[in-house]
Amino acid sequence: MNKKALITGVTGQDGSYLAELLIDKGYQVFGLVRRSSTSNLERISHLFDHIQILCGDLLDQSSLMDVITDSQPDEIYNLASQSYVPLSWTQPALTAEYTALGVSRLLESIRRCKSDAKFYQASSSEVFGQPEESPQTERTAFRPRNPYGVAKAYAHWMTVNYRQKYNLYSCCGITYTHESPRRGTEFVFRKITHAAAQIKLGLANELKLGNLDARRDWCYAKDAVYAMWLMLQQEKADDYIIASGETHSVKELVECAFNCVGLDWQDYVSVDYAFYRPDESVQLVGSIDKIKTELGWQPEYSFKQLVELMVDYDLKKLTNNRA
Ligand code: GDP
Numbered sequence: 360m361n362k363k364a365l366i367t368g369v370t371g372q373d374g375s376y377l378a379e380l381l382i383d384k385g386y387q388v389f390g391l392v393r394r395s396s397t398s399n400l401e402r403i404s405h406l407f408d409h410i411q412i413l414c415g416d417l418l419d420q421s422s423l424m425d426v427i428t429d430s431q432p433d434e435i436y437n438l439a440s441q442s443y444v445p446l447s448w449t450q451p452a453l454t455a456e457y458t459a460l461g462v463s464r465l466l467e468s469i470r471r472c473k474s475d476a477k478f479y480q481a482s483s484s485e486v487f488g489q490p491e492e493s494p495q496t497e498r499t500a501f502r503p504r505n506p507y508g509v510a511k512a513y514a515h516w517m518t519v520n521y522r523q524k525y526n527l528y529s530c531c532g533i534t535y536t537h538e539s540p541r542r543g544t545e546f547v548f549r550k551i552t553h554a555a556a557q558i559k560l561g562l563a564n565e566l567k568l569g570n571l572d573a574r575r576d577w578c579y580a581k582d583a584v585y586a587m588w589l590m591l592q593q594e595k596a597d598d599y600i601i602a603s604g605e606t607h608s609v610k611e612l613v614e615c616a617f618n619c620v621g622l623d624w625q626d627y628v629s630v631d632y633a634f635y636r637p638d639e640s641v642q643l644v645g646s647i648d649k650i651k652t653e654l655g656w657q658p659e660y661s662f663k664q665l666v667e668l669m670v671d672y673d674l675k676k677l678t679n680n681r682a
Contacts, residue, residue, distance in 0.1 A: 365430050367391040367417065367465070368438030369410065372541040373481070375402040377436060377584040382409045384588075389430040391415045391423075391439070402541055417461030423468040427476070434591050436479045437465055440511070444485070447507035458510035459517075466521045466529065477591040478529040480518040483511045484576070484602070484643050486533065494646040497533070497598055519598065528596040532587050535602040535645050538665060539580035540672040547609055548577060551616045552666060556673035558627055559620035560681070566627050569634025571610040576644040578603035579665045582658040589654050602645025603658050615663060619670040 364381050368374045369390030381388050388410045390403065403410060413430060415422035417439055427435070440458040441447065447454040462480060469476050487495050488504035503509045515531050522529045542549040547568070557563040578601075586601040617624035650656045660668070 361385050361387050362433045363387045363389065363431060364434040364436065365389045365391060365413075365426065365432035366436045366438060368440065368481075369412075370399050370402055371438060372402065372539055372580050373537070373584055373587075374436075374438045375406070375541060376539065376580050377438065377587060378403060378406055378410055380581075380584055380588060382406065386434075387411075389413050389426070389432060391426055417457050417464060420464045420468060423464055424472050427468050427472040431473060432476050434477045434479070435465070435469060436481075436587060436591075437462060438481050440481070440507075440514075442483075442507065444505050444507045447505055447510070451506040454506050455510045455513075458507060459513040462514035463517055466517055466527070469527060469529075470521065470525055474525070474527060476528075477596070478518070478521075478527060479587050479591055480514055480529065480531045481587075482515045482518075482531040482533040482598070483508070484533060484535045484645060486512045486515055487643060489641050490643070493642045494604070494644045495600065496646045497600055497649055515598075522596055528591075530590055530596040531598040532583075532590055532601045533598065533645065534583055535576040535578065535600075535643060537578050537580045537583040537601075538669065540669055540676075541580070547573075547575075548612065549669065551609075551613050552669035553673045554627075555613075555616040555620050555622070555624075555670055556677055559622065559674065560677050562677060564627065565629060566613075567629055567631035567634065568609060568613065569631065570636065571613070571628075571630065572608055573636070574606040574608050574642060574644075576602045576604070576606050577612075577662060577665065578658045579660040579668075582660055585659075586650060586654070586656045589656055593654070597653070599650040599654065600645040600647060601650065601656075602647055603662065604645060604647040605662070606642065606644045607662050611662075612666065615666045616670050619667055620674070
């Protein structure tokens with residue numbers, strides 16, 4: 360019998376890649392989607408024949424219980440949240456409802472309706488906020504610095520507590536920034552790869568960026584979702600950091616992307632202080648020792664390969680758009 364998986368947040372970057380991976384592995388995939396008058400199913404439109412969409416909402420416990428009872432999933436991946444950090448300051452209570460209490464409702468629904476289902480919770484490096492050590496490990500203290508990080512920290516500990524108290528197979532993957540061609544151009548990685556492709560094709564002639572010295576731990580979203588799946592294939596549930604384990608600066612990124620199209624970035628890039636962040640003293644970088652040793656996972660794509668594949672994607676997409 361094929362395994363069944365339920366994915367919340369299936370319409371997002373990670374949800375769509377995870378759905379592809381599970382379909383490939385022969386799973387019957389269910390996607391939890393909030394009802395909305397406008398469609399946001401663009402990232403999974405190519406998968407419609409292979410996914411069953413179920414309506415439900417993390418704000419509504421009974422809808423979660425119904426969805427779990429109806430679909431009887433072997434695995435549940437919670438990738439849904441209110442994840443936009445600036446919005447978490449203007450709508451902190453709503454962020455907590457989705458990102459924190461939503462996980463309580465989900466865990467409680469699993470406990471009541473399908474307690475043998477394995478559960479993956481998407482934790483975030485934002486739980487570390489201003490970490491006391493770098494790189495961060497699974498034992499690094501949580502010191503979140505925005506309502507989104509606080510909500511994710513709550514969700515993380517509830518997931519761990521349900522594992523301890525009720526013996527659920529529930530675990531958290533603490534992911535760092537992960538990118539793909541399905542990312543929006545408001546994020547610096549895609550902004551740069553997209554701009555390099557545009558400039559190469561003569562569709563733009565400049566790129567304005569903020570802090571070129573800012574560093575991030577970037578990995579490919581496809582690598583990250585593979586780690587999520589792997590975490591649910593173990594005998595025992597445990598929590599892991601999912602990251603590349605290395606940082607690169609925005610300057611390295613821009614240099615690499617422009618190299619891919621054979622241009623010198625310094626001819627096109629200027630610094631615009633509007634894109635600067637107020638406080639960026641902190642280094643977020645994950646240690647992947649635990650997941651590497653225990654699960655044998657490490658990213659398949661290097662930083663350079665990720666830049667290349669994204670530039671390549673944008674070159675092709677923009678060329679097709681013009682044709
Ligand atoms: P996030 O902050 O991890 O959600 O990801 P972003 O992609 O938005 O930002 C990554 C880093 O790039 C931050 O440290 C920013 O300060 C830096 N950065 C430098 N220039 C830009 C820019 O033009 N846009 C964005 N979004 N970030 C920039």
